[in-house]
Amino acid sequence: MITTSETRTDTMADNLPRAIDTKLAAIYAPAAEIMRKLEHARANLTAMHVRKDPARVADFNSRINELTEALDALDAAAAPYEAIYAETRWTRFFLVPDGHLHRSRRCSSLRWKTLTVWLPEYSGKNETEIVELAGEAACTICYPSAPVNRLSMLPVHVAARHTAAVESAEKAAKKAKTTAQTITVGNTTYKTTRAAENEIGLRVDYMIGSRYMVAVDASHRAQLDNNAAEDEAAARAIAEALAAQIEGYDAAAILTKKFAAKLKTYKNIEHYNIPTNATF
Numbered sequence: 001m002i003t004t005s006e007t008r009t010d011t012m013a014d015n016l017p018r019a020i021d022t023k024l025a026a027i028y029a030p031a032a033e034i035m036r037k038l039e040h041a042r043a044n045l046t047a048m049h050v051r052k053d054p055a056r057v058a059d060f061n062s063r064i065n066e067l068t069e070a071l072d073a074l075d076a077a078a079a080p081y082e083a084i085y086a087e088t089r090w091t092r093f094f095l096v097p098d099g100h101l102h103r104s105r106r107c108s109s110l111r112w113k114t115l116t117v118w119l120p121e122y123s124g125k126n127e128t129e130i131v132e133l134a135g136e137a138a139c140t141i142c143y144p145s146a147p148v149n150r151l152s153m154l155p156v157h158v159a160a161r162h163t164a165a166v167e168s169a170e171k172a173a174k175k176a177k178t179t180a181q182t183i184t185v186g187n188t189t190y191k192t193t194r195a196a197e198n199e200i201g202l203r204v205d206y207m208i209g210s211r212y213m214v215a216v217d218a219s220h221r222a223q224l225d226n227n228a229a230e231d232e233a234a235a236r237a238i239a240e241a242l243a244a245q246i247e248g249y250d251a252a253a254i255l256t257k258k259f260a261a262k263l264k265t266y267k268n269i270e271h272y273n274i275p276t277n278a279t280f
């Protein structure tokens, strides 16, 4: 079905609506800020501490007059263009950032404070097409037939989704990089290489503590050797996991280094018998 707006669009000089509304959008640009200040001044006038002070009441009244005049000036500047619109009429589209596309700023779902962006580039265009394009972003009060289950293909929304997708991909890549730096050994994950190496140091320490302790009898010896073997295996597993997950990592070197450092702390301790040629 051909809508009224389509008929108008088709019979109109193509660029007029866009040209007029682009001018109007620029003229009205300061209006939201002026209205915000006006609301603020009016609210102040009702405050008790202001009402008790005639000088301040006068100040706010003159402020309100100034702001009202500023709004009137915008209307006056807009009048010749609004006259052309009133005579011809064409489709207009308003977008609430992060919100819906509306036919008019007077849509009942909008409060005056709602920041709306006029899209003069769509003025005069086929409403059905633009609403189709806007998909779920079209206000269902302004456009009762608006499709609700389709993503908006308005360039502004496509661009926003693109930006969001790029940001999310960057975030994922960053996370993947961080995850790659973690070291997994069996069910244990070390957040950093250093944390994994600290655990190697601890296991080597336990290993030395068991391996070189003088046993009281054969059964004690067997128990100590068993403990030492467990800690040795654990230290080795972490070092090998590091080597498997970090290019160029030397598993033998970290074991040797930790062994040498920990061994020093056991020198000259009672009940320990450490051979001079002890190695990991």
Ligand SMILES: [Zn+2]
Pocket (backbone or CB within 6 Å): 101, 102, 103, 104, 107, 108, 109, 139, 140, 141, 142, 143
């Ligand atoms: Zn609306």
